[in-house]
Amino acid sequence: MGPFELLQKIVEILERLRIPYLVTGSVAAMAYGESRLTNDIDIIADIKEEHIPGLLNAFPIQEFYISEEMIRNAIRYRGQFNIIHPASGLKVDVIVKKNTPFDECRFKRIHRIYPAETYQANFSSPEDVMIKKMEFYKEGASEKHLRDITGILKISGDIIDIDYITQWADRLDLREIWNAVLRRVKE
Known part of the structure; x- marks a missing residue:
């Protein structure tokens, strides 16, 4: 699995679960700027407690590492948790949306772009x-x-x-x- 295949899987899951999200970090920087190597994908998501079962079911433990406890802590403390695909070495940092003026503003400025020809995703501006x-x-x-x-x-x-x-x-x-x-x- 490559980074854009993993990103597509994450996007499909977040959209199916109706979780507002933004792709940011180095993947977004590459979408607007110059390419570089990265093994991680950064996503800001407005995850709530009710999303946890859906997230856990979407990432089978045979293929992914994801921790319910880390998700709960990330929601509680407005922090982050990881989704890791050990076979490829890829990691997704899921940062829980904060209730700050900046986060509120950037979620209103979503850019819907094609990271690959097969799908669209919400990117940070x-x-x-x-x-x-x-x-x-x-x-x-x-x-x-x-x-x-x-x-x-x-x-x-x-x-x-x-x-x-x-x-x-x-x-x-x-x-x-x-x-x-x-x-x-x-x-």
Whole structure:
């Protein structure tokens, strides 16, 4: 199973269970920017307690690792849990949607795109992917996040709402990082 096949399976399950979701992280960054290797898929989902049985039934233990306890904790603490496909080494990080102004906003800005020819999925907007990448950079200073952001700007720059990003950069105390990214793209 490849990453886009796993993503298709996850999307089909979330949509069948009527769980609002967004594909984000490196997979979304690649959809709007430059390709790179990744073994994980990041999804933000508005998972509730009533979704747990459906999720557990959809991912058979013979093929996937998924923990009911981790799902319950992720819901309780607005954290994350993993769905792992050991045969391929692929991992899905499912991050439970938070009740923050940013999460509320990005769920209203869904982009429905084709990650592969055979299906559509809900993706975080390119601007929201970049804002989260700046947050992750601020937390851990990993260069890959800045590379993803500059890749999105290089490939999709003509559709990017710079004012939107600037407003959120100010609200989330990311302006210094955002200014550095803009300088980097101009070089």
